[in-house]
Amino acid sequence: FSNPHFIGNRSVITHLMEWKYDDIGDECERFLGPYGYGGVQVSPVNEHAIMDGRPWYERYQPVSYDIHTRSGDEQQFRRMVQRCNKAGVRIYVDIVLNHMTGGQSGLGTNGHHYDGVAMQYPGVPFGPNDFHGHETCPTNDLEIHNYSNRIEARNCRLVGLRDLKQQSEYVKQKQVDFLNHLIDIGVAGFRSDASTHQWPDDLRSIYSRLHNLNNEFFTENSHPFIYHETIYYGGNGINSNEYTSLGRIIEFRFYKEITNVFRNNNQLRWLRNFGTEWGLVPSGDALVMIDSHDLRVGHTGQLGFNINCFEARLLKAATAFMLAWNYGIPRVMSSYFWDQIIRDGKDVNDWVGPPTDQHGNILSVHPNPDMTCNHEWICEHRWREIYNMVKFKLIAGQEPVNNWWDNGDNQIAFSRGNRAFIAINLQKNGNDHDKNLQKRLQTGLPPGIYCDIISGNLINNRCMGKSIQVDKNGLSDIYVGHDEFDAFVAYHIDARV
Ligand code: LM2
Ligand code: CA
Structure with missing residues (x-):
């Protein structure tokens, strides 16, 4: 369950949050395939609660396992899966198995009624016996209070969300059927939501009943790729290593340390x-x-500590390190704009959903000639600095990190074998001269003139941005001014003049 089944040496996933399936199909064909992305994570695909103001998080409140949301219906989903696989891009679905809705009632996105108080979900159907109650959850209000307590964390409610009794054969079977349905359509795997709140043994038993991946797109006996959301920062929380035998885990310490x-x-x-x-x-x-x-x-983290699209220069540099370093499978977030207003350490608009028309339909993405996106779609995955680092990673392949250099502080550089080289400068102290990275360094690259793929592309055998000359010994003068638009430069053997 830990092989993503990328095609060729593709190696990066992007999360196209809340995108419509028709748009994702287009994007696979016109951009993700050609630019070397390996896969797309799509937002939860099954029927979910319709909530006031249409917050993004309503997609994390399931109402049934029908494939029908504002991103599209089952037919559109199927078409997307076909198109993306053909374009060399895999599809991973965000699956919410831990719970159903919160304690309200209403309608789901496929027209099913639900009642979170009575715990009735006729669209599945699930009833009160399918949920954890006082026999299994030790807290008075059935809420999780102590996240480090295994039993509480797994058998009680996460922020009021009705907690499914996955020990039950009936519940398991409904979830297995849902996953197998997605597998048969041709997805390559899943992001498992709220994994820490589900017993590893229940997940293991569900996974043991999954079909092999669809032979139309995958080789015989391929298992779905499954990556688990285990928010573990060390200490006495539930250790993510309880889940590594089930597939991969989302390593939250990576983002935390890199951000730091x-x-x-x-x-x-x-x-x-x-x-x-x-x-x-x-x-x-x-x-x-x-x-x-x-x-x-x-x-799931501390606001203001994480790095998002509102700090583009930092986001690009941190993402570049993630894509240049040979660790794990990287996922690039692709978001939409919202009006961030921070009050008392909280973003009061943290709920804002995707761009829509006045009827609440999600707006289509129609990229501009300059590669940016329209409406509020930010499309970080289309930023030159990011898509060119995706290419960098593809070219670096499994080559080791070599030629590490640092200035003893906040300037670093390294190569990936003899194929690619990156230098990052985040020096803040010292005079301007100290703050600039200006150094003759071993790049590991064969001699020649190379374009910096961060400041511009190689077009008609000319660098649109900066360039360097590498001598016969692999040495070159590397420069990253402290006040430049981007905090790093990157070169690889496919961008040699
Ligand atoms: C995850 N990680 O474990 C997702 O990555 C995260 O986005 C989900 O929370 C969470 N699991 C549950 O699937 C989001 C959002 C919450 C939101 C829930 C459910 O971060 O704020 O909770 O989805 O929609 C909302 C309200 C909360 C309320 C709850 C139930 O914010 O105040 O609690 O619904 O009505 C009473
Ligand atoms: Ca649970």
Whole structure:
């Protein structure tokens, strides 16, 4: 369950949050395929509660396992899966198995009524016996209060969400049927939501009943790729290593440590041995990110600590490190604009949903000629600095990190074998001369003239941005001014003039 089934040496997933399936199909064909992305994470696909103001988080309140949301219906979903697989891009679905809705009642996105108080979900159907109650959850109000307590965390309610009794054969079977339905359509795997709140053994038993991936797109005997949301920062919380035998885990310590470094709370030079030596799980067990649909609004992390699209220069630099370093499977967040207003350490607009018309339909993405997106779609995955680092990673392949250099502080550089080279400068102290990265360095690259793929593309054999000359020994004058638009430069053998 830990192989993403990428095509060729593609290696990066992007989360196209709240995008419509028709748009994702278009994006796979016109951009993600050609630019070397390996896969897309799509927002939860099954019927969910319709909530006032249409917050993004209503998609985390399931009402049934019918494939029908504002992103599209089952037919549109199927078409997208076909198109993306054909374009060389895999689809991973965000699955919400831990719970159903909160304690309200109303309608779901496929017209099913639900009642969270009576715990009635006729669209599945689930009834009160399918949920954890006082026999299994030890707290008076059935809420999770102590997240480190295993039983509480798994058998009680996460922020009021009706907690499914996955020990029940009936509940398991409904979930297995849902996942198998998605597998048969041709998805490559799943992001498992709220994994820490589900018993590893229940997940194991569900996974043991899953079909192999669809033979139309995958080789015989392929298992779905499953990555688990286990929010673990060390200490006495529930350890993410309880889940590594089930697939991969989202390594939250990666984003936390990288953010800390890129915010200059820790020196870049220490990144030299970043990975298991910092306490992270082995690379093959990890999926990593800088930003996520939760982090960007201060959920599952601390607002203002995470790095999102509102700090583009930092986001690009941190993402570049993630894509240049050989650790885990990276996921790039692709978000939409919302009016961030921070009051008392909370974003009062942390709920704001995707751009819609006046009837609440999600707006289509029609990219502009300059590669940016229309409406409020931010499309970080289309930023040159980011898509060119996706290419960098593809070209670096499994080459080791070599030629590490640092200035003893916040300037670093390294190569990936003889194929690619990056230098990052976040030096804040010292005079202007100290703050600029200006150094003759070993790049590991064969001699020639190379374009910096961060400041511009190679077009008609000319660099649109900066360039360097690498001599016969692999040495080159590397320069990253402290006040430049981007805090890093990157070169690889496919952008040689
Ligand atoms: C996850 N991680 O474990 C998701 O990544 C995260 O986005 C989900 O929370 C969470 N699991 C549950 O699937 C989001 C959002 C919450 C929101 C829930 C349910 O971060 O704020 O909770 O989805 O929609 C909302 C309200 C909360 C309320 C709850 C139930 O914010 O105040 O609690 O609904 O009505 C009474
Ligand atoms: Ca649970």
